[in-house]
Amino acid sequence: MKQKKIFIVRGMDCASCALTIEKALKEIPELSSANVNYATEKAVVESDGPIDSFRLQSAVKEKTGYELIEERTLPPGHEGHQMNRVQMPGEMEGHDHAKMLKEEEIKKLWTKFLWGAILSGIIIFLSLPDYFSFIGEIFPKGARFFLLLILTTPVEFWVGKQFWTSSWASLKRRDVNMDTLVALGTGAAYFSGLAVTFLEISNWKLGIKLDVFFDVAAVVTTLVILGKYLEAKAKGSASEAIKKLLKLQAKTAHLLHEGKHEMEVPIEKVVSDDILIVKPGEKIPVDGVIIEGTATLDESMVTGESLPVDKKEGDAVIGATINKTSSFKMKATKVGKDSFLAQIVAMVEAAQASRAPIQKFADLVVSYFVPVVLIIAAAAFVVWLVFGPAPAFFFALVNSIAVLVVACPCAMGLATPTSIMVGTGKAAEHGVIIRDAEALELAGKINAVILDKTGTLTKGEPAVTDVVAFFKDDGNKVVRYAASLEKLSEHPIAQSIVAYAASLGSLSSHPLDKAVKAAAEKTRLYEVKNFKAIPGQGIEGDVITEKGNKKLYFGNAALMESKKIDLSTNQELIEKLENDGKTLLLLADDRMLIGIIAVADTIKSTAKEAVQRLQSLGLEVWLITGDNERTANAISRIVGIDKVMARVLPQDKAEKVKKLQALGKRVAMVGDGINDAPALTQADVGIAIGTGTDIAIESADITLVAGDPLGVANAILISRKTLINIKQNLFWAFIYNILLIPVAAGLLWPQWEILLNPILAGGAMAFSSLSVVLNSLRLKRLKI
Incomplete structure (x- = not known):
């Protein structure tokens, strides 16, 4: 039996870390799929058989050094279904544990930042003897350097401990990540300062002016920790949708x-x-x-x-x-x-942990990013060591440190998942449940929408509006014949006819009125033999009446035509009823038409507004229905749709979707997820109207919980805005690195003598990740 599990990942500091863990998971033979999401800090794994959590955790720990904590076990597909009951509070323990770990991490980061800020302030002050002359008077140069060394050491190795432990783990697996860049950059500043301090105290004369960069090591470490803290807070805000759901x-x-x-x-x-x-x-x-x-x-x-x-x-x-x-x-x-709520939580969580196709390019860049930055930093050092102004060594060192600390793969890694996290959460708040990130991305590219009539634009609760009897049969007899034929059908129209017959028959409970009892007797259903369903047309059968067997046909005009029943004398009445938007069921024996039953479905109050909103989004809107052209056109006029597909059988709807796709359209199909399942599957995006408390509709990419057609426009609008947000994030992440890495390497020095101070470089790096998360959070303010 297939099994899916979610694990919390501890110690993951950058996008390249996520790729490393994912690669390790994919090397485990029994896993059929693995996805590690840096934004949610979770790993989702799936297997065709039971998953041995301990073995998996041990393998990942050994290969990568990262710790996986099992959050909970989910079934494959839509995670709402469970065979064994697990109480809601028990289920939420995993979420509570994740919340506890996150709060613990945020508290630890804040504590480290405060100590780093205090010590960095003192270090900066002691590093400015040219501005504060009394510092030089109190502390000789060697003593000042030694004091700076003492103050910087806890910042470098306690405040910045995670960078060193992560770098060491990466080194052992012959890998590099963003922490490697930070550790190398701040480490270069720290250890060069250590060497200079030793030379100064030992009174060695090298013939050049010696200086230390302890302020760079301390401030950059502190700024990166601040960035991590703010990023963690912002990511927590991005995942508020699930927290709100759990609190309900x-x-x-x-x-x-x-x-x-x-x-x-x-x-x-x-x-x-x-x-x-x-x-x-x-x-x-x-x-x-x-x-x-x-x-x-x-x-x-x-x-x-x-x-x-x-x-x-x-x-x-x-x-x-x-x-x-x-x-x-x-x-x-x-x-x-x-439960319904648990299904929503599971589906939103699964969507937030999934990966959008647009992220593939960013992942590819991230996988090569750190090695390329290391090469650029080394090249900058060598070039400026040879061609830089005196003292060339320190000039080269400053530029290489700036390259190492300004480079930020995290912004690229966060660009897509944080937007997905906020976008799917925003959608859930409005009753729109998106299966995964790919569905959200595709929904943002839709340019044509096909709306099924029944259940989407109408309530899916048809009712008998007219009964017409011809010749010697009265209306009750027509209803009695039709209900007898339809009594075993589960089709909504059939059920409405049987219910109408029952409403007439229910009058038999009246204790006194003989006329009423006689009318009720006339609506008692007959036995039917030789019943046959004719797909796309109707039904036929032998009705056993008081006077013997009567062969009857009940269905649409196509059935009448196939049985050679003449409708010409009643065509005007038929057209009038159909022009009113009613669905007609024709009843005939083997010679002539003997009655008509008209059925109408109530149009949803928001149907017209929903169509207008879809059209305002620039979408091509189609109505698809099994009704004939006149009935379909009547409905389309009411809701404002000018493109209609009529007389389409359920099995042919997928073919209609294909035809639009062949014209270059990206198509969303909206239906109930049951009769429309093939069409929903064929469409680029299948949108199912919620049909009750079970929202795990397998054929749907998006489910509208409330069954409101306005949700279609909401889903597409949120998806479009999320996709735009992702592109903004990716643009910023790439532009930031493309522009600042060359500047940090000293590209502007020959012409304008402009350098990027490593401290400013560290601040810029911290801000780049934060800016991506903050931009994603703007989606929370999206007005629907």
Whole structure:
């Protein structure tokens, strides 16, 4: 059985670290896939069989030196499904542990920064005897250098300890990363200062002016730690979407023990089939079904739908939503990882940990970045040692240190995942659940949208509006025939006809009115033999009446045409009903048309606005339906769509998607994820309208939890803005390195005598990563 696990990665300081860990994981034979995300600091691994966590952790520790901590186990695919119940609080322990580790890391970074800042301030002050003459009077040069050495040592090896430990681990595996650059740069400044201090104290005369760069070592280390601290805080803010979702979960529930005694219990004690009482103002503890009472619920926190929803007996309710009105009893149906909220958390987390195709180029650059920077730094040192102004050694050293500390692969590594993290979180807040980063990227490139009529633009709840009987049959007889033929079908239209017949029959409960009872008797369903479904047309069967067998056909005009039934005398009526946007079901025997049943589906209140918003985004919008042209055109006029595909069978929808793709369109298909599954799979992006408390629709790349068509525009808008944000981040990350590395190497010195001070270089490096994260956080302010 396939298994997927998520691990927290400790000690990962840069994008190249993530690639190193990922490479090590992919070398483990039993793993079918591995993805390490620097922004989320998590590794997601998948295997066709059970995953031995201890063996995997040991292998990664041995190969890379990085520690993996198991967060939780997920099934493959959409991570919402679980065979065994795991209570929600228990499930969240992994998230709590991750939060604890992150808070611990942030606190440690802040402590180190404070000490680094204090010591660096003193070091800078003691490094400026030309500005403060009394320093030279109090401390002779050798004594001052030695004092600077003492003060710089804890900054270099305690504040900056992570750079040295990471570099040493990289060296042992014959690899380099960003920490290598920082350690080399600050180490060069520190150890050159150590050598100069030794020479000065020993009173060796080399014939050149000696100087130390302890201020460079201390300040650069402190600035990089500050950058790490701010980056960690910003990344924590970027992952707030999941934190908000986790906070929604109720902590307790009112359990009806043995059907009699009400008792308050922790949420983890609730199991399926428990009977619970939910009082006004309380959160619904778990997913379930109302068994007694009614209520109005606020579901906005999980569906994004702002309007309250009325619920009655038999209706499903979602855990974490709020009961706004009266008390009711409910039966728990889904708890722990099976719950709706847990599915959303798992899907958002999986999306945030995934990798977008646009990231591949950045990963490729990062994999070669550090070795190239080392070569540039070495070249700068050699060139300026030969051609630099006196003292050439120190001039060359300053430039090579500047190259090492200004280079920043982290900005490139963070450019895509931080935007994905914020974008998917923003989408989840509006009831749009995106499967993975690739789906988000593709959705941002969509230029054509196909909207299925039923369930997308309409409520998917058809109802009988007209019954027309011809010749000697009355309307009740037509309904009785049709319902008899359709009684075993699960199609919504069939069910609406049977329900209509039942509503007539239900009048038989009236105790006095004989006329009413007679009418009810007339709607009792007949037995049907030789039933046959005709795909795309309708059904036929022998109805066993009081007067014997009657061969009947019930379906669309195509069925009537195939059975040679003449419709010409009723064509005007048929056209009138179809022009009203109604779907017609025609009933005939083997000679003539004997009745018509018209069915209409209510158009969703936001359908027209949704279409307008899609068109305002420059999208080509299509309506696709199995209805005939007149009915389809009537619906399209109401919602404002001018491109219609009518008479399309469910199995042919995928072919329609292909035809648009062949014209160069990037197509999003929007449907219910069941009848439209092949078309959703064929489309560049499949968008499923939520159909209940199970949002793990396999054929969908994006799921709209609330079932609101406005969510389609929201999904595409968020995806577009996220993609733009990613491109901005990548542009900044590449431009920063392309411009500043040559400047740090001394490119501007021959012409303008401009150098990049290593301290400024370190500050710029810290700011570059931070700026990428902060730019990603702008997506949180996106107005939908």
